[in-house]
Amino acid sequence: MIREFGFPxxxxxxxxxxxxxxxxxxxxxxxxxxxLAVALARTARSRELRWGATVYIQIFQGTPLLIQLFFVFFGLPLLGLQLNVWLAVTIGLALHASGYLGEIWRGGIQAVPAGQVEAARALGLGYRSVMIDVVLPQALRISLPATVGFLVNLVKGTALAALLGLTEATRAGQLMSNITFEPLRVYSAVGLVYFAICLPLTLWSARLERRLLRRG
Incomplete structure (x- = not known):
């Protein structure tokens, strides 16, 4: 039975x-x-750690998100790891996010003036104390606008979970479109939902960027 797209x-x-x-x-x-672990490895003194982190980042930045989700959802069961769709999509998106956030935060870490790191070491602080007390607070503040900007892209990327059968906003829209045969109205509503989620984050990111520029 065909229904109109209404409030329900x-x-x-x-x-x-x-x-x-x-x-x-x-x-x-x-x-x-x-x-964060990837970013620390990317800026470590060990060449092996830096190389491994670079390869990791290139894999997740150089392949489509959909392929990454398919690999986790269909590939891991072949290795004996049976995952439900929720867990598989979460793992796939988290791995994707780690590749981008690792590179964003690597840039933030390297943007901290080297003189501050040298001064902290001259005071006898070890690597852990230097990173926790000196570098990371500044690095995360510097990279906060880019981090929020990536979160916007991550929200939109969750739409690909519909292809694996997870009923999030896009999949819900697909189901309603099949029932009502009003795809324009349905997907307009879905688009507005994503817009309502992402717009505050986008505005926040722009505001943070302007604030950092004024302080700089």
Whole structure:
């Protein structure tokens, strides 16, 4: 039975948007933790660590996100790791995020004046103290606008989870389009949902960038 796209159908799309937000948050937090490790490896003294981190970043920046999600969802079961779609998509997005955030934060770390690092070492601080107390607070502040900008792209990237059957905003829109046969209205609503999620983040990123420029 064909239905019109009305308030109940819109509520279904909004319910999917809730999972979009949750998926984005999980992928960002997990990817951020791994991305920080990648950034530290990228700026380490060990050539092996730097090389390994560089290869890691190139893999995730040089391949499409969809292929990465397919690899996790279809490839890991071949290795004996059975994952449900939620876990597979979260892992795929987190790995993708770690490659980009690692490079963003690497730039922030290297933007901290070398003189501050040398002064901290002259005071007898070890590597851990230098990074935690001196470098990382400044590096994360410097790279915050780019980090928020990447989060916007990550939110939009969750739409690819629809191809694996996860019912987030895009998949909810697909289902409603199949029921109502009103794809223009349905996907206009889905687009507005993504716009409502991403616009505050975009404005925040621009505001942070202007504030950093004034301080600079």
């Amino acid at each position: 159908e819109l509520l279904f799309v909004l319910e999917g948007a809730r999972w979009t937000i949750l998926l984005s948050a999980l992928a960002f937090v997990c990817g951020g933790a791994l991305g």
